[in-house]
Amino acid sequence: MRIGILQADAVIEQFQSVHGNYPGMIAGILGSAATELNLDVEFRNYDVEHGIYPDATDECDAYVITGSKKSVYDDEPWIAALKEYTCELHQEEKKLVGLCFGHQLVAEALGGKTLGADVGWCVGIHESEVIQSQWFMSDEELNPFTLIVSHKDQVIQLPEGAQLLASAEQCPNSMYSIGDHILTMQGHPEFTREYSRDLMEMRREILGVETYSEGVASLAKPLKKNIIARWIIRFMKGKPATE
Template sequence: MKVQKERRFALLMAARNSDYVKKVYGGYFNVFVEALAGEGEKWDLFRVVDGEFPHMDDLHNYEGFAISGSPHDANGDEYWILELCYLLKTLFTMQKKVLGICFGHQVLCRALGGKVGKAYSGWDIGIRKVYEVPVGAQVLAYSDKTEVEMFTFGDNILGIQGHPEYTKDILDNLIDRLVWNNSIEKGFAEEAKLKLKKAEADRKYWERICKSFLKGRWIAQSQTYF
């Protein structure tokens, strides 16, 4: 009887857990695993925001990688961001599947030769229908807020500006925290929450897109959380 080899994937975590997500879900890693993992898979966590990276000699053991969102600037020069860019270039050369979400989407673009700049129009929160990408990349989705909501580069790179892994309660808590620390105005927050009550993001649809990409079953207008 042939024993099927365990499929391994890795999450490159570029953010620290919020108190809410840690209390309710046990951390963002569990949120991502719930959204992306399938039966018979092993997912490893590397907290790149804290300087924890996979060893270069181990990269070949993984079928795919996902990069989380982050409050950090993808164009910043912190050591871990520069090291992450180097890792992503290496994974691209190795033709490894890499899924970037929000910050991950932006840092992928930067690492592979695209242009990333600050969004002076402010935070984009809520639901949207769905940079300057590297030469050879293909833009698959855009919105009135962001010119590149989704792009591919070859068969092994996918960047998504939205958050397919977010649940509505996670987004509600994020909005509350942004109001509390004066990152967004209360009126903007109330408008975003009202939109969340009126419409439901096609979360399962976007999860299928991400899973199909990572696992070699690449299949996108729909809606996702921001």
């Protein structure tokens, strides 16, 4: 299975020597999950922030839209182009996964709404509750699940046809799906605790004392990102023929 990474941002240069870049993070966590599930995968990266896209949508079997420091409602040509491409993938029912910015962009592109959240920044490890179990989730993996988050925007209105799958206290629309071809989540299965800590330290003044302190303390919680990565790979592979 070939997975295309639609890269919407880059790790800041001073962090790359330690943490790598977003395509490598995503390939690492999803590649490990695929190995656990005895599935061969390869990855291709497309720097959509700078206008680089696949020559054809069938160049890959599935796509992932990464996170970004930008907001999906920013008036920038590359964001508008990515929304158009998302609509194209949706029309063709290509497998598509959105992470953080990707989660929000899919919603906006398909008729939902994303705004700055009243709660402000959400950082660190947060819990979500599955409210609608799906075929790619194993029962023993369900509740609660935890992911690292880093966002100040949220999806406040789901797009038409979306099914809410999971909800968090500070982010009610934390995971949704559309049909059997789109899965998005506000959290970051690709992030490590160390990268999350460095991001919070970089944004310490922006976050404020309370949000920063609670975010750093939350990094001691269990992290179930490997479980979510397996969900993503199962979803991309598709339903077993017996179902």
